[in-house]
Amino acid sequence: xxxxxxxxxxxxxxxxxxxxxxxxxxxxxxxxxxxxxxxxxxxxxxxxxxxxxxxxxxxxxxxxxxxxxxxxxxxxxxxxxxxxxxxxxxxxxxxxxxxxxxxxxxxxxxxxxxxxxxxxxxxxxxxxxxxxxxxxxxxxxxxxxxxxxxxxxxxxxx
Amino acid sequence: xxxxxxxxxxxxxxxxxxxxxxxxxxxxxxxxxxxxxxxxxxxxxxxxxxxxxxxxxxxxxxxxxxxxxxxxxxxxxxxxxxxxxxxxxxxxxxxxxxxxxxxxxxxxxxxxxxxxxxxxxxxxxxxxxxxxxxxxxxxxxxxxxxxxxxxxxxxxxx
DNA sequence: TTTGTTGCAAAACGTTTGCAGCCTC
DNA sequence: GAGGCTGCAAACGTTTTGCAACAAA
Numbered sequence: 508x509x510x511x512x513x514x515x516x517x518x519x520x521x522x523x524x525x526x527x528x529x530x531x532x533x534x535x536x537x538x539x540x541x542x543x544x545x546x547x548x549x550x551x552x553x554x555x556x557x558x559x560x561x562x563x564x565x566x567x568x569x570x571x572x573x574x575x576x577x578x579x580x581x582x583x584x585x586x587x588x589x590x591x592x593x594x595x596x597x598x599x600x601x602x603x604x605x606x607x608x609x610x611x612x613x614x615x616x617x618x619x620x621x622x623x624x625x626x627x628x629x630x631x632x633x634x635x636x637x638x639x640x641x642x643x644x645x646x647x648x649x650x651x652x653x654x655x656x657x658x659x660x661x662x663x664x665x
Numbered sequence: 666x667x668x669x670x671x672x673x674x675x676x677x678x679x680x681x682x683x684x685x686x687x688x689x690x691x692x693x694x695x696x697x698x699x700x701x702x703x704x705x706x707x708x709x710x711x712x713x714x715x716x717x718x719x720x721x722x723x724x725x726x727x728x729x730x731x732x733x734x735x736x737x738x739x740x741x742x743x744x745x746x747x748x749x750x751x752x753x754x755x756x757x758x759x760x761x762x763x764x765x766x767x768x769x770x771x772x773x774x775x776x777x778x779x780x781x782x783x784x785x786x787x788x789x790x791x792x793x794x795x796x797x798x799x800x801x802x803x804x805x806x807x808x809x810x811x812x813x814x815x816x817x818x819x820x821x822x823x
Numbered sequence: 824t825t826t827g828t829t830g831c832a833a834a835a836c837g838t839t840t841g842c843a844g845c846c847t848c
Numbered sequence: 849g850a851g852g853c854t855g856c857a858a859a860c861g862t863t864t865t866g867c868a869a870c871a872a873a
Binding site: 532568 | 863864
């Protein structure tokens with residue numbers, strides 16, 4: 508697991524500028540959370556992130572939620588609706604714009620990229636709405652859950 | 666408020682076929698919920714729907730959740746992540762395919778349609794994934810929340 | 824020194840579950 | 849008549865809140 512310092516240094520500056528503009532304090536907790544988030548490529552939820560952090564920097568769950576809110580505000584992370592009751596988050600910088608395939612049966616989430624879709628959505632503008640970002644979710648049945656791939660499970664074929 | 670019987674009759678058949686296939690019971694509660702859902706054009710949540718229903722047909726919140734789950738299964742409704750903690754739903758039949766603009770400041774949701782986007786997404790297929798539907802959410806700042814439209818609110822312009 | 828931020832614990836909230844009685848099949 | 853479905857209420861898990869202590873500015 509290589510620490511992605513390049514990525515963290517640039518987003519740290521963005522976060523610092525954001526906090527300054529909002530006249531909010533630059534606490535070590537906030538930076539520790541941001542750093543941890545930018546060390547992973549995966550989707551994460553608040554509680555998991557909080558647990559993972561305990562090894563290096565002690566932060567409370569309330570502070571994690573607080574900081575996540577700030578990071579959403581300055582678009583350093585995005586929130587995803589998959590994951591049932593639990594909100595999932597994902598860093599935005601250092602990742603190529605991508606979309607998500609969500610299996611309605613098993614809940615598996617897979618990322619994909621499509622240049623044509625990306626270009627089309629990036630150039631779409633509105634007269635009365637200032638776009639910051641967008642999310643595209645494609646729902647369906649993944650390969651593992653396809654009935655044809657489950658020959659042993661005859662009951663599903665009725 | 667005109668009752669959209671046309672719409673309801675066709676979706677009722679779809680629901681009946683679904684219940685039959687799943688060997689589930691055709692209870693009056695389930696049909697009453699489906700009918701109520703197809704009488705509105707708006708996004709709704711489980712609790713609001715349950716409250717609105719009390720006037721005509723007494724159903725419990727548990728049954729509303731149960732039925733919503735079934736309607737999601739047979740794609741008669743879709744689930745949306747906007748609305749914070751509360752899941753929002755929307756009927757699928759009798760509505761043109763559309764997308765959503767979500768204001769990050771005030772939470773307002775506006776629908777829009779775009780033929781090019783619709784065509785592109787409809788024709789997109791995957792080798793190992795069988796698409797059933799998709800959702801596109803565009804986030805940003807709506808006209809009402811734009812700083813330039815709030816001249817009186819000087820503090821925001823710092 | 825001031826006051827925003829933290830950790831903790833309790834509360835709030837939407838959603839799910841267990842169960843006795845009901846009603847579809 | 850059997851067993852799936854309902855309403856009710858309690859339970860659950862995530863997120864938010866209140867407050868005293870702390871620390872950034």
